[in-house]
Amino acid sequence: MQHSGDVAPSSQLGQAAVSSGSRPGTWTLLASAFTFAIMLVALYATFLYAPAEAVQGNVFRIFYVHLSLAWLAYLAFVVVFVGSVGYLWRQTRGWDHLAKASAEIGVLFTTLVLVTGSIWARPVWGVWWTWDARLTTSLVLWFIYVGYLMLRGAIGDRERAARAAAVVGVLGFVDVPISFLSVFWWRTVHPPATTVAESGGLTPEMRITLLLMLVAFTALYVFLLRFKMVLEGLRDSVWDMERDRTS
């Protein structure tokens, strides 16, 4: 469709990706080092600095990881939405790379949110799973974006896959608040079977730990996003090369 207009920017991007891929720049090295360091600090804070919680004890430490992952997963899906709108508006490959990369990380983080949530729920609530509004919405989110990735995989043509995925990226994002509201109302109608142990407020140490974990996961997200985007750029230039060779 817009092949002629499309080749130039994507192959430029591809070359940029190749150069940064073979010789990581100072910036990339610094960012990697920062991510690694802050992850270590956050882990230290989670296990050694933060005090045990009054009611739940050490089990509560999973909260820092769980909550940070959940926030970053939501952020990732916001980025998918932005990338999708950007792609539909501009039709340039970069926006699509952003959306796809962010969706993959978002699905990964949501999976971890569900797993850590389950691990946390077992000792605290006595069940692996409860149909609480936030949990259920996370599960719905997971399904939507797994569907998003499956749809991308099922369409061979690059532009068509990007367009179809962008539609799902926008629609999925719009759907989430309505899903949350409906599950919330549904929960109010059918009260949960298990009693949820209320946790006390957070102490300052806990707040600092949470903040550290959030920064660490944000850094990890940015780091992964950048690498995924470089990868998508490379994949795109391979695609272009193959097309040029066959045509």
Add this chain to the structure above:
Amino acid sequence: MQQRLALARALLHSPTVLLLDEPDTGLDLESISELEALLRAGPLNENTVVMATHDLELGLRWADQVAILHHGTFVFQASARDLTLETLKQAYQKVTGEAARAVTRARPPASRSTEAPVASPASRVARAGLFLTQGIAILRKDLVQELRTREAVTGTIIFALLALLVFQFAFAPNPEMAPAWGAGALWASFIFGGMLGFGRAFAGERDKGTLEGLLLAPFDRSALYLAKLAANYCLMLALAVVALPVFGAMFNLPVFQPAVLATVALGTFALAVVGTLFSAVTANVRTRELMLPTLLLPLAVPVVISASSATADALGSPGSLNSLPWLGLLAAFSGIIFAVALVLFEHIVEE
């Protein structure tokens, strides 16, 4: 050879009107004279033949009437008997030259009026009318097709009824639980039945090779969405008309009350809004039987929850207003997704 075959195919059913576009392209001299014999002396001589050619001599030799088209308008017309090749050539040069000058003079205002239509109320009304006419034309085509074959509607209804049967066996609800279980079973069967029907809306067009034709037709893409949505909604309503009484009888529940009917009307619309959109998204996907449910079900979660809760409330305590918030949620969902779908739709179907 291909051109000969194409001509033979065109002549096969002895058409009363034959349209030929440069019929001599790719033909050898012998075939050309055969074609000429067919046109001038054969059975085709009785019929109307319209032929486009850039070969003035051939046109003059074969035709009874000669016309010159320039930028879509007839600029010259004469009987072939009154013309020689020389006079036709002169006429051609004269009219195309003149017309070209006339077009250059006329173009600036003309192009301005087509590219940036002045949004006067009258033209807006005219465009809305055109939009409606286009949508209704597609809808009518779909409905006529469905009425003749009854493929989608039969399959959808039978499948939904089977789903109800399976739910009845699987859950075997006792009478107090019947409203809650039954409402769930009803909506699950609506969704599963509907999914079968939605899948056909665009995939059917694609399989028959008519999707391309629809997309080539010069109408607004959102008219296409609206028409397909209306067709799917009709399908869902047909399903509801059959499934609801059966459901009421099977689960022994009072289904004919305003709250249940309103929920069914709104809930099936909400399903059709999402279903039509994803039917278009997955029409070109190889594994679309898998992809449509995978995309549709998670996004339809608000519909499932609110429609079955509203139905359960209405069935459990007839006459109460418990269903109202759920109906509001259904309306909000349909409205929001509908608006987004209208904006996104042109991106889905462009090929």
